[in-house]
Amino acid sequence: xxxxxxxxALLIASQAFTAxxxxxxxxxxxxxxGSRDPISEGIVRRFGLRGDAADAVEQLFDRPDTxxxxxxxxxxxxxxxxxxSFTRRMQRMYQQAWDLPPVGVRGSPTAVLGLVxxxxxIVMLYGARAxxxxxxxxxxxxxxxxxxxxxxxxxxxxxxxxxxRVHWKRL
Numbered sequence: 001x002x003x004x005x006x007x008x009a010l011l012i013a014s015q016a017f018t019a020x021x022x023x024x025x026x027x028x029x030x031x032x033x034g035s036r037d038p039i040s041e042g043i044v045r046r047f048g049l050r051g052d053a054a055d056a057v058e059q060l061f062d063r064p065d066t067x068x069x070x071x072x073x074x075x076x077x078x079x080x081x082x083x084x085s086f087t088r089r090m091q092r093m094y095q096q097a098w099d100l101p102p103v104g105v106r107g108s109p110t111a112v113l114g115l116v117x118x119x120x121x122i123v124m125l126y127g128a129r130a131x132x133x134x135x136x137x138x139x140x141x142x143x144x145x146x147x148x149x150x151x152x153x154x155x156x157x158x159x160x161x162x163x164x165r166v167h168w169k170r171l
Contacts, residue, residue: 012089019086021060022079023119028061037061087111087118091161103163114160118153125149 028039040061044054088111095102103110128149132141155171 008093012086012093015082015086015089019079019082022075022082025061026075026079083115083119084108084111087115087161090114090157094158094161098162098166100162100165107161107163110160110163114157117160118157121149121153121156125153 024039028037037058040058043049043057043061049057088108091107091111091114092102094100125146128145129142132138132145135141155168158171159166159168
């Protein structure tokens with residue numbers, strides 16, 4: 001039973017990685033119009049990368065002068081499909097954890113909605129952190145803001161992925 005849980009955790013982690021990196025590259029291409037890239041700078045700063053590691057991250061998110069030329073419908077669809085695949089895997093994990101029958105294809109719209117909700121809440125948390133960063137005692141203020149965002153994120157996404165079959169209070 002423990003080995004099955006470890007297998008599922010590794011599978012979800014690998015799918016999160018393969019969905020997250022292309023999504024970050026796409027967001028980096030769309031978001032940064034100037035010479036600075038907030039995604040690569042944020043990763044380097046957050047993980048304290050230096051030297052070759054920092055250069056590799058900056059190179060990964062480096063974009064050509066014409067950023068829109070590198071963006072295509074295929075890349076957007078690829079990011080969407082990898083994200084939906086990730087949320088469908090999470091959906092199956094939640095259904096097994098709550099001992100609910102699978103919803104099959106009927107669960108695809110809620111998986112897409114769960115992905116959209118996840119992205120919206122991450123962007124909202126990033127925006128809240130950006131607003132609070134300039135205030136005095138910003139680290140103290142960020143604790144309840146992050147806690148509220150976490151509660152919203154980790155109750156609304158499972159609620160959607162479970163096809164609204166588990167009540168909010170139980171989540």
